[in-house]
Amino acid sequence: MDSDRRSLYFRLFNEIGIIAQLSRAMMDARLPDGLITPHFSVLNHLIRVADGRTPLELARAFQVPKTTMTHTLAGLEARGFVAIKPNPEDGRSKCVWLTEAGRRFRDSAIAALDPDMTTLSRLVDGEKVERLIGPLTEIRQILDAQRDPKKPSRDA
Amino acid sequence: MDSDRRSLYFRLFNEIGIIAQLSRAMMDARLPDGLITPHFSVLNHLIRVADGRTPLELARAFQVPKTTMTHTLAGLEARGFVAIKPNPEDGRSKCVWLTEAGRRFRDSAIAALDPDMTTLSRLVDGEKVERLIGPLTEIRQILDAQRDPKKPSRDA
DNA sequence: ACTAAATAGTGCGATATCGTATTAATATCA
DNA sequence: TGATATTAATACGATATCGCACTATTTAGT
Numbered sequence: 001m002d003s004d005r006r007s008l009y010f011r012l013f014n015e016i017g018i019i020a021q022l023s024r025a026m027m028d029a030r031l032p033d034g035l036i037t038p039h040f041s042v043l044n045h046l047i048r049v050a051d052g053r054t055p056l057e058l059a060r061a062f063q064v065p066k067t068t069m070t071h072t073l074a075g076l077e078a079r080g081f082v083a084i085k086p087n088p089e090d091g092r093s094k095c096v097w098l099t100e101a102g103r104r105f106r107d108s109a110i111a112a113l114d115p116d117m118t119t120l121s122r123l124v125d126g127e128k129v130e131r132l133i134g135p136l137t138e139i140r141q142i143l144d145a146q147r148d149p150k151k152p153s154r155d156a
Numbered sequence: 157m158d159s160d161r162r163s164l165y166f167r168l169f170n171e172i173g174i175i176a177q178l179s180r181a182m183m184d185a186r187l188p189d190g191l192i193t194p195h196f197s198v199l200n201h202l203i204r205v206a207d208g209r210t211p212l213e214l215a216r217a218f219q220v221p222k223t224t225m226t227h228t229l230a231g232l233e234a235r236g237f238v239a240i241k242p243n244p245e246d247g248r249s250k251c252v253w254l255t256e257a258g259r260r261f262r263d264s265a266i267a268a269l270d271p272d273m274t275t276l277s278r279l280v281d282g283e284k285v286e287r288l289i290g291p292l293t294e295i296r297q298i299l300d301a302q303r304d305p306k307k308p309s310r311d312a
Numbered sequence: 313a314c315t316a317a318a319t320a321g322t323g324c325g326a327t328a329t330c331g332t333a334t335t336a337a338t339a340t341c342a
Numbered sequence: 343t344g345a346t347a348t349t350a351a352t353a354c355g356a357t358a359t360c361g362c363a364c365t366a367t368t369t370a371g372t
Binding site for chain 1: 326327329330332336337
């Protein structure tokens, strides 16, 4: 592979890595206590996508190792933001349910993030963001498909 | 801020976060020993951008806290991939220089990553990537500028 | 020159992230 | 049905990441 082509992809991943770091730092700064972006993201996912997901489904959705999701969920459960119950369809598995406190926390977190998001929406054209999401989703899916299918969660 | 607009930015950051995680996992899997993507990225930066940077400059370049960069550099120094010397222009500061071993390691890491990158270049159109980098760089710069200028490294 | 404020790097403790190995339950199949 | 492989979750240990606080040095202001 020639050097120019290679550095193109490195630059892409570098920019994306930095944006991920900056956006996460921005959100972390608005979240209380020991709660950080992954906690909020999981709550948000449970509301936006579907309640009652299994830990493994959540790990896949965020592309983190199972053990990382176990840890994140333990933090949410300790604060009473989710309830983790046995999966009635599979004795090995669990289901993660939002609690009322979890919903309230998610709403208050969004409120806390709102000023930053509003500022951002003034600085970054929404249509430009929409045009980005398509290709980014495509790249995400390709990267996802590249992983060893035997390892759906990277450490299984 | 209305909910649609808000979820647009959340989706952007979510996709970017997942791609960052996947690309990092992909690279980590090809790096030896205890070396991970940040180690490689720093070496790559020293070659591509400029040798002899200070730790703080590197922390800013990657938008990580100073302490994180200290830790990353310690790992590189322990393996003899960089030499950290006093900054002749500032007694508080240091300068990070690549060693020959560092260059060799960077080259071998690139060689190890090459198959993945080649696969990627077949699956993701290079021109599409080029069209992404501009807007992403812009967003990165805006996010960067949004941070409190008093805290150039998030924990200063 | 002297003092006060700012800056560069790091020690330290807390938490996050990850890989490996383990346990329990389920699925496969002879 | 019984043996084997697969799967979901977690315990555990190692390292990464981060914020806070501290030291040494430099810079600014008088």
